[in-house]
Amino acid sequence: MVFTRAASALLMTTSVAATGVLLPLYTYPSAEYNDGAANWKPALDAIAASSAVPWLAVVNPGNGPGQTGQPGNSDVNYIAGVSQLNAQPNVQTIGYVRTNYGTSPPAELQANITNWASWASYSASNIGVDGIFFDESSALDFEYLNTAVTYARTAFGSKKIVTICNFGSAAPDEFFTICDVAIVFESFLNSPDAPAYMGEETIDANTPDGYEAQAAVVVHDFVGTAADGRAADTTLLRSYVQEAKDYGLGWLYFCSGGYDSITTAPATVGALAAAF
Ligand SMILES: *[C@@H]1O[C@H](CO)[C@@H](O)[C@H](O)[C@H]1NC(C)=O
Numbered sequence: 001m002v003f004t005r006a007a008s009a010l011l012m013t014t015s016v017a018a019t020g021v022l023l024p025l026y027t028y029p030s031a032e033y034n035d036g037a038a039n040w041k042p043a044l045d046a047i048a049a050s051s052a053v054p055w056l057a058v059v060n061p062g063n064g065p066g067q068t069g070q071p072g073n074s075d076v077n078y079i080a081g082v083s084q085l086n087a088q089p090n091v092q093t094i095g096y097v098r099t100n101y102g103t104s105p106p107a108e109l110q111a112n113i114t115n116w117a118s119w120a121s122y123s124a125s126n127i128g129v130d131g132i133f134f135d136e137s138s139a140l141d142f143e144y145l146n147t148a149v150t151y152a153r154t155a156f157g158s159k160k161i162v163t164i165c166n167f168g169s170a171a172p173d174e175f176f177t178i179c180d181v182a183i184v185f186e187s188f189l190n191s192p193d194a195p196a197y198m199g200e201e202t203i204d205a206n207t208p209d210g211y212e213a214q215a216a217v218v219v220h221d222f223v224g225t226a227a228d229g230r231a232a233d234t235t236l237l238r239s240y241v242q243e244a245k246d247y248g249l250g251w252l253y254f255c256s257g258g259y260d261s262i263t264t265a266p267a268t269v270g271a272l273a274a275a276f
Helices: 005-014 038-049 076-086 106-121 142-155 202-206 234-247 269-274
Strands: 020-025 055-059 091-098 131-135 162-166 181-188 215-220 251-254
Touching (some): 038 269, 131 142, 142 162
Parallel strands (some): 055 091, 091 131, 181 215
């Protein structure tokens, strides 16, 4: 399912959009040089095992597209990893940039977006990305972000891209008109504000009515106990996923480590896929 603005607006009026996984795939693709992106295999397996679930995988060679300026950052490991992602029909690959709370110089941000768009020009394999993830976007000036998002839509030409904005907390309605996906909650599991349930209080309060299908919730350190005392196990993971679906939340991610680990139990990437 492609979450273009037009498509999601249409879906909201005609059907309920499926809840998907917004995966920050920040771990380096390979354990050893040219090993076929072995570190990403758990994610590739999880995506393949959940073919009815839409995935957005955010790739991040170095707080951006990487230093070489070349598609794939001239790195066989990234090229192998991204091409394997792109070979799966239910995932869209998203390139990472950071606005640094509105302090990243627009020219630098734009150069990185142009670089991400250029990954599609690599001819030896399909490593084109489907959108841009704007990190560190909390408390951003609307015009700053609007200029950056508009730049991205233009940079990809006729390709309809997915724009993801990480606010990490509530964002005014107007941001949902430019961001296809907005992270409205990002925290560790045991935070007093963390969702002891999906779709109520914090999440509902942070999501403007009618934009639930564009909202995303990201929870790390899914270990120990949740703020409501429930054990952080795969049963809790399944119940959060079900509650998110019932609420009509667009996207979610739970992990037990930081974003550089997809294999820390109990919320491994495989367990998350199995919770759907
Ligand atoms: C641009 O990309 C470079 C290389 O990945 C990174 O060092 C820099 O922080 C990025 N800047 C922005 C604004 O994304």
